[in-house]
Amino acid sequence: xxxxLPISAEFLAEQNAALEAHLRAxxxxxxxxxxxxxxxxxxxxxxxxGLRVAIPTWGVGTGGTRFARFxxxxxxxxxxxxxxxxxxxxxxxxxxxTVSPHLPWDRVDDVDALRRHAAALGLGFDAVxxxxxxxxxxxxxxxxxxxxxxxxxxxxxxxxxxxxxxxAVGERLGSKALTxxxxxxxxxxxxxxxxxxxxxxVDAMREIYAKLPDGWRLFLEHKLYEPALYSTVVAxxxxxxxxxxxxxxxxxxxxxxGHHAPTVNVEQIVARLIQFGKLGGFHFNDSKYGDDxxxxxxxxPFRIFLVFNELVDAEARxxxxxxxxYMLDQSHNVTDPIESLIESxxxxxxxxxxxxxxxxxxxxxxxxxxxxxxxxxxxREAARTDVEPVLRMSRLGAGGAIDPLAAYRASxxxxxxxxxxxxxxxxxxxxx
Ligand SMILES: [Mn+2]
Numbered sequence: 001x002x003x004x005l006p007i008s009a010e011f012l013a014e015q016n017a018a019l020e021a022h023l024r025a026x027x028x029x030x031x032x033x034x035x036x037x038x039x040x041x042x043x044x045x046x047x048x049x050g051l052r053v054a055i056p057t058w059g060v061g062t063g064g065t066r067f068a069r070f071x072x073x074x075x076x077x078x079x080x081x082x083x084x085x086x087x088x089x090x091x092x093x094x095x096x097x098t099v100s101p102h103l104p105w106d107r108v109d110d111v112d113a114l115r116r117h118a119a120a121l122g123l124g125f126d127a128v129x130x131x132x133x134x135x136x137x138x139x140x141x142x143x144x145x146x147x148x149x150x151x152x153x154x155x156x157x158x159x160x161x162x163x164x165x166x167x168a169v170g171e172r173l174g175s176k177a178l179t180x181x182x183x184x185x186x187x188x189x190x191x192x193x194x195x196x197x198x199x200x201x202v203d204a205m206r207e208i209y210a211k212l213p214d215g216w217r218l219f220l221e222h223k224l225y226e227p228a229l230y231s232t233v234v235a236x237x238x239x240x241x242x243x244x245x246x247x248x249x250x251x252x253x254x255x256x257x258g259h260h261a262p263t264v265n266v267e268q269i270v271a272r273l274i275q276f277g278k279l280g281g282f283h284f285n286d287s288k289y290g291d292d293x294x295x296x297x298x299x300x301p302f303r304i305f306l307v308f309n310e311l312v313d314a315e316a317r318x319x320x321x322x323x324x325x326y327m328l329d330q331s332h333n334v335t336d337p338i339e340s341l342i343e344s345x346x347x348x349x350x351x352x353x354x355x356x357x358x359x360x361x362x363x364x365x366x367x368x369x370x371x372x373x374x375x376x377x378x379x380r381e382a383a384r385t386d387v388e389p390v391l392r393m394s395r396l397g398a399g400g401a402i403d404p405l406a407a408y409r410a411s412x413x414x415x416x417x418x419x420x421x422x423x424x425x426x427x428x429x430x431x432x
Contacts, residue, residue: 002122006084007091007411012401015410019392019402027389034385037357041390044353048394053284053348054098054126054327055341057106060085063293063331072336074417079106080117081421085338087121092407094400095345098126100327101173103166104136111172118173126177127219127281127325128170132159133183133227146184148204149197149233156204163208171213177280177325178212179254180205181221185228185235197233202246209247219254219280219325220244224261226291236260237269244278252280256329257307258291259283267306274314274322281325282307284348293331295340297347304347305383308355316360336414342404346391353390357382 031041060082062071076082083099090096099118108114118125132147140158145151147159159182167178182201186192209218222240225232234240237253237260244251253273260266273279284296284304297304314322326348332340359378366375392402401407 002120004087004120005091005122006088006413007407011411012091012399012407015407016396016402020396023389023392023396023402027393030387030389034357038359039357044356044387044390045394045397047356048349048353048390049094049398051095051349051352052098052326053096053345054100054325055086055089055096055345056100056129056327056329057082057086057102059328059330059332059341060089060337062337063333065333070333072414074414074419074421076417077421079108079114081417082106083114083118083121083123085417086341087123088338088408088411088413089341089345090122092395092401092404093342093345094395094398095349096328096341097122098124100126100129100179101170101175102129102131103162103169104131107169111169115173125170125173125175126327127179128166128173128175128177129179129181130163130166132162133181143183146182146192146197146233148180148182149184149200151200156200160204160207164211167208167211167213167216176215177217177219178208179219179221180208181223181256182234183227185225185230185232187228187230189230192231192233194231198239198243201233202243205243205247205251209251212250216250217280217325218247218251220247220251221254221256221259221283223256223259223291237273241273241276241278244280245276253278254280254283254325256283256285256291257296257304258285258287258293262287262289266303267310270307270310271313274310274319277319277321279314279322279324281327283327283329284344285328285330293329295330295332295335295347296328296344297351298344301347301351302383304351305354306379308351309358309379309382312352312355312358313360338408338414339405342408346404349391349394350387353387354382354385357385357387 034041057079060076062075076085086099132143135142141155148156150156212218220240220243222234222236223232224235240253244253255270257266286294286296286299288299328344363375363378396402
């Protein structure tokens with residue numbers, strides 16, 4: 001029972017009351033416009049309300065670069081406080097009811113207490129993320145030269161054991177998936193044997209896959225480069241696909257939008273993975289140069305629209321087994337993470353609704369008729385539709401804030417946490 005919500009219902013009602021009349025007028029106007037295009041606005045509200053985007057626990061801490069991190073007052077110091085911040089995002093935006101935990105950063109003695117704490121805040125748990133990209137205190141073997149692909153079987157065994165532990169904790173939290181991203185690779189030509197390293201990865205992942213509980217999926221997250229700067233073992237979607245295929249039907253590929261070469265056509269990768277039955281889910285973010293982990297839609301909102309265009313297309317075609325998991329994966333270096341997460345979840349919703357507006361019959365006809373401009377125009381028409389009233393009405397109906405960012409700023413939440421969270425953080429705040 002969600003009985004410990006951080007923002008009071010009275011405050012929310014007050015905030016919404018000031019905006020509701022204008023929202024209803026805007027909604028009616030947009031509804032009439034969309035009706036002329038054959039779309040029912042109430043249906044869009046229902047659809048967006050059904051969209052769920054998980055928040056990573058590390059996303060509510062201030063991120064940083066390899067140069068510096070600039071913490072803000074009132075940052076969460078523990079997983080319990082991180083969940084409180086996640087609850088604010090969910091309470092106001094109503095798009096993010098689950099949290100994706102990370103081990104060992106979120107390790108606690110009493111896992112059941114953590115689950116109860118989340119439930120009291122109106123939150124559940126999404127995919128568990130393992131970490132074999134850094135060494136932990138007291139760890140037997142170092143991951144300096146790799147984890148699941150390390151040349152030493154003892155290191156690989158330790159990394160496998162950690163992933164199995166993540167599954168065990170995830171089961172008690174109510175998770176249904178394990179996401180594995182490894183930092184393994186090399187910094188020098190010749191340092192690592194490409195084929196042997198990948199063989200070791202598949203063998204180690206087989207051990208993890210074999211222990212997946214019923215109903216669980218295993219997500220393989222590829223990444224082009226970094227922290228390894230010459231080669232990465234699971235560098236691209238093709239490698240990821242082959243590994244997922246070798247592991248079995250419950251292994252699927254996870255697409256982090258920032259984990260590709262800058263010129264790669266990500267929406268086409270998405271389409272391919274859908275076609276091959278291996279699209280597991282997403283880590284949403286945006287980027288200009290590399291894995292920048294900027295806010296979703298901040299740099300190129302058309303790109304996320306094009307990704308959702310593929311997702312909505314797959315759904316419309318009722319592709320067998322199509323059930324991608326959505327999560328934000330960002331590093332908030334210069335913003336209040338709560339604000340970034342609120343806006344990013346809305347960016348995902350916006351792209352989804354706009355993609356729903358694409359006239360798929362007309363698009364198919366334009367493709368068959370070799371009408372490039374006509375096809376592109378159908379996408380542009382959908383992408384430039386201001387669907388904000390749909391998002392706002394969806395939030396209002398779900399008990400959230402019509403304008404979640406404004407409500408958050410008016411709530412004084414961060415100032416309150418700055419007063420209460422005064423001691424030094426015990427854990428790592430965000431990704432650096
Ligand atoms: Mn990611």
